[in-house]
Amino acid sequence: MSEYTPVRGMQRVLLLCLALAFAGMMAVSLWQRIVKPDLVLPSHSQSPPRSAGQNDAAGGRMDAIGQLMQQLQQNPESVGIMIHLAEHFVEDQNWTAAESFSRRAVVAAPDNPRPLYLLGVVLHNQGNYAEAAACLERVVSLRDEPTVRYSLGILYAHYLQDPARGVQNLHAALAMPGLPDGLAMKIRAELDELAAQEKKSAMPPRAP
DSSP: OOOOOHHHHHHHHHHHHHHHHHHHHHHHHHHHHHHSOOOOOOOOTTSOOOOHHHHHOHHHHHHHHHHHHHHHHHOTTOHHHHHHHHHHHHHTTOHHHHHHHHHHHHHHOTTOHHHHHHHHHHHHHTTOHHHHHHHHHHHHHHOOOHHHHHHHHHIIIIISSOHHHHHHHHHHHHTSTTOOHHHHHHHHHHHHHHHHHHHHHHSOOOOO
16 A cells, blocks of 8 residues: 655645646637637648658657748748748747738738738737738738638627628628538528527516
8 A cells, every 4th residue: 555645645736736727728718719719720722741740740840940931031032931931830829920921921912812811810819800800801802712701700790899790791701602511500600699699689678
């Protein structure tokens, strides 16, 4: 039979505290996702292909970023490299670096919708919701796509307190051809939730 010691008891208490803290973090993250959904992250079809080793190793990601930084030094006007770097930093949730490269790409190619969309995602995650919506409105004017309309709908409905404008963008996304089934389900669920909220707010208060 193992002897109980104060050190072993402290270790058990520490492990329990860490477990509770982790559970609390997961609960907060889940609550935030339910109450305030995130925008749709851009796909990475334009990103350069990575090897299996890079995908599996954490160091591989840093190597890819380092290579892109070297390429940008050699070709500082390359919008494609700026976009790839911004995408990497969005994946890492390094919003400061992602904003820097997104803005550089926007300045270098103002008619390219991709860096504008990346910048909109970054600004949303930084809490700059009005500026994020302005970026996505510019994207719509350049190339109207369901993911952009969905992201605008989320921004207006949940972050800018303009549910009517949010619903308008969500319906626009739902009417677009080639809408992926998964995104269509998310849009319909969002519209149902907003309709239920509007119905609830329109109900007269109960008499005392």
